[in-house]
Amino acid sequence: METNDKISDLKPPSRQPETSTDRALNEESPNDFSKRTPTRVVVGIIWNETLDQVLVSQRHMTKDFGGLWEFPGGKVEALEEDGFALSRELREELDIAINDFEFAFNILHHYPHKSVELLIYNVFSFFGKPRGNEEQQIQWRNVADLLIDDFPKANGQIIDYIQERAGF
Numbered sequence: 001m002e003t004n005d006k007i008s009d010l011k012p013p014s015r016q017p018e019t020s021t022d023r024a025l026n027e028e029s030p031n032d033f034s035k036r037t038p039t040r041v042v043v044g045i046i047w048n049e050t051l052d053q054v055l056v057s058q059r060h061m062t063k064d065f066g067g068l069w070e071f072p073g074g075k076v077e078a079l080e081e082d083g084f085a086l087s088r089e090l091r092e093e094l095d096i097a098i099n100d101f102e103f104a105f106n107i108l109h110h111y112p113h114k115s116v117e118l119l120i121y122n123v124f125s126f127f128g129k130p131r132g133n134e135e136q137q138i139q140w141r142n143v144a145d146l147l148i149d150d151f152p153k154a155n156g157q158i159i160d161y162i163q164e165r166a167g168f
Contacts, residue, residue: 038115109154
């Protein structure tokens with residue numbers, strides 16, 4: 001994972017009023033990751049009973065990375081515990097109640113326009129039949145058929161983890 005080193009304050013030492021040029025120099029550059037607070041996102045790797053398929057959903061065309069597939073989950077709300085956020089997001093998105101889940105790992109990823117911290121959980125059992133509550137397509141995908149080009153870049157490590165765990 002790459003991050004840029006912290007860029008020191010570019011404002012010239014002066015007691016003169018700040019000019020528009022000074023303000024432009026002090027604003028966050030799109031690639032100055034050190035000043036960004038990453039958005040915390042819980043992600044569920046939802047396994048089938050034989051651990052050879054995982055559930056994926058397709059992002060709406062109106063969202064960032066529209067049309068790509070993703071592992072279900074969503075943003076952690078302020079003061080919300082991560083496990084509760086995962087449970088809430090999967091209930092809202094898929095109409096399931098998770099039963100057996102465990103934290104796997106986290107990923108800090110920087111896109112040009114935002115940074116995300118993905119909190120990855122394995123979900124081994126749940127109650128209910130998954131359905132796209134937000135009118136998104138969902139499908140069970142064979143672990144061997146997961147291709148990084150079908151997902152946002154931050155999901156590459158998740159796919160590697162899934163395939164390694166399943167013995168591929």
